[in-house]
Amino acid sequence: MLSGSPAARSIPAVTQERIFEAARKFQYRPNVLARSLRSQKSLTIGVMVPEVSEGYATLVLSGIEQKLLEEGYFYFVVSHHHRQERIAKYMDLLLARAVEGIIAVDTPLEHPLTVPTVVVSGHREPEGTINIRLNHKLAAELALDHLIELGHRKIAIIKGQVFSSDTQIRWKSIVAAAKRRGLVLDSTLVEQLDGLGPGNELGYAATRRLLEGGRQFSALFAFNDSAAIGAMKALVEAGLKVPGDVSVVGFDDVQGAAFQSPGLTTVVQPLREMGSLAASTLLDKILGRPTPSNSKVWTVDPGFVVRGSTGPLPDHG
Incomplete structure (x- = not known):
């Protein structure tokens, strides 16, 4: 019941309240590792980015995070600074931690992976991956x-x-x-x-x-x-x-x-929307849900905002 199982709805409200009261009293916390061993699901996603800094990667990550939290998933983030040996090492590290899928942001992937994979802003798609790309x-x-x-x-x-x-x-x-x-x-x-x-x-x-x-x-x-x-x-x-x-x-x-x-x-x-789309698409693949498209490349349209840094050609231009 404490895990939010649908079967818990059949438990009388009075009994539910007693269980919750006991859990609060003894500071019960669910054992995620034990649950993952029982269900064969880690509820964990691996995310690879070039670096974690203000701007591009942070905005994509915010979209990924929001969607994963909504679905009850946790995630690991690794940054490789565009070093190929780190990409390979971190890929093995994430897989060793039983992630159910991987989102690779501006990260070249040379070979297909053994778990569902979605790429953001990639232009080399190994077989079986989906790429979220800008127009x-x-x-x-x-x-x-x-x-x-x-x-x-x-x-x-x-x-x-x-x-x-x-x-x-x-x-x-x-x-x-x-x-x-x-x-x-x-x-x-x-x-x-x-x-x-x-x-x-x-x-x-x-x-x-x-x-x-x-x-x-x-x-x-x-x-x-x-x-x-x-x-x-x-x-x-x-x-x-x-x-x-x-x-x-x-x-x-x-x-x-x-x-x-x-x-x-x-x-x-x-960028947030691209991150959110990458996360929801990956979860659809993991959970066997239908996806909006069977294409391996999904294109997202940009917008344009005019502010004060542009103006008419100067007279001396």
Whole structure:
């Protein structure tokens, strides 16, 4: 009865109250390990992320956590910092702890696993996995259309790190969207984040390299919000105004994006929803429930929010 079993409903209310009173008196706590041995279910999920920090991973995790808690599941989180040997080691560690399934966030998986698996922002899907992926084509179009409508043609791009799962598909989507719009991307205005983590300092360093190159640009589209925030700092330090001299667009819409000065215009990646969808999909597979689609790739559409970091092309642009 204390476990919430449906059969407990047949127990008279008076008897139930006596049981609960005794449990409170003796500080009874259910033995989860014993219950899992009896049911052959650990009620535990493994979650793999590159790092646990403010921004992308934290928002995805919040969606995963909410859904798992609703279903009575616990989870382990491991962060591998994009080191392949850690990914393999942690995968074995999670499986040894009898997790019933795994959610891999921005984590490359080379081989099929022995438990149900859902990937968030992956682009190599081993057999049997489901991938929750953003519509990068639409994301690129939303950002470039906004800047083009404001009159910008000289647009600098900051690409993601070489190891990030989204870097290549996002860059290809930007190139394709620019081509469809007759926009020429200057290769000298393309920089790449260099280093681990999503920190502002990586975007700051990339923007400094752009400025030191001496090429003029009136807008900048960054791989993520952290890079965009770092870019704004570098621009201001160089004596430029945002958006008076350079408009800046980010990607993700992390919690701090709206509280910058100016607020950051950005592609809204529904990270909480993607995490929640990954968790509910995984539980559907574990519990044998029907899923909304039989496809192994589920695409989620982005949004776009305009704030103070973008404005019309300046007269001197």
